[in-house]
């Protein structure tokens with residue numbers, strides 16, 4: 001997978017050089033390019049923003065640098081992918097975006113090329129997204145109902161959530177099967193986890209986990225997962241397809 005990120009703070013993305021994502025880059029599983037938007041400014045002050053038309057607080061990111069940056073990103077990606085007609089799926093982190101979910105992470109992990117436009121200030125001139133949408137898919141995404149100062153932190157989260165799903169990135173691909181929000185469990189929250197010592201500070205782990213009875217352990221984890229989801233995220237239970245609830249589930 002190729003990923004391009006355009007930002008006025010490219011150093012914000014340096015955590016993507018670390019750990020499993022960094023290893024995926026060095027092994028070639030992930031081809032990630034971070035670009036400084038100011039590369040595409042033409043004035044002495046390398047200006048990327050201007051006052052909002054119609055008035056209001058803050059500044060808006062000017063369209064010209066973004067249009068030039070995204071055009072160059074498209075051209076460079078086509079060269080390296082050796083696909084002259086390829087276009088990236090452009091993701092634009094925004095508080096006004098659609099909610100980013102694990103299901104979306106799985107969908108994005110199946111794509112060959114993603115590009116991220118990191119907004120700052122009050123956002124990017126809307127016409128940049130309109131022009132980009134004439135070239136390929138554009139999706140404004142939000143991490144949640146809160147506001148950051150820019151898109152970079154959201155890009156770190158989305159890139160990690162997507163890249164870890166790429167085959168070969170995680171040591172044990174089974175890890176993504178049982179985790180919270182996994183499609184295989186219908187999106188439930190994961191059960192509590194325990195490790196040695198079996199008793200710590202006078203607190204014992206649940207006996208069933210020491211029983212060696214795999215079916216009973218699986219049943220206990222499913223029950224705990226349902227209880228935790230009902231307590232913390234009842235909305236996820238409501239979304240659960242009736243067919244995904246077993247008779248035992250309904251008894252919880």
Ligand SMILES: COc1ccc2nc(C(=O)O)sc2c1
Pocket residue numbers: 093094095118119120121122123124141142143144146147148149150151154
């Ligand atoms: C101007 O660019 C921004 C500003 C705030 C913000 N907040 C996000 C979030 O997902 O919470 S993405 C994002 C992008």
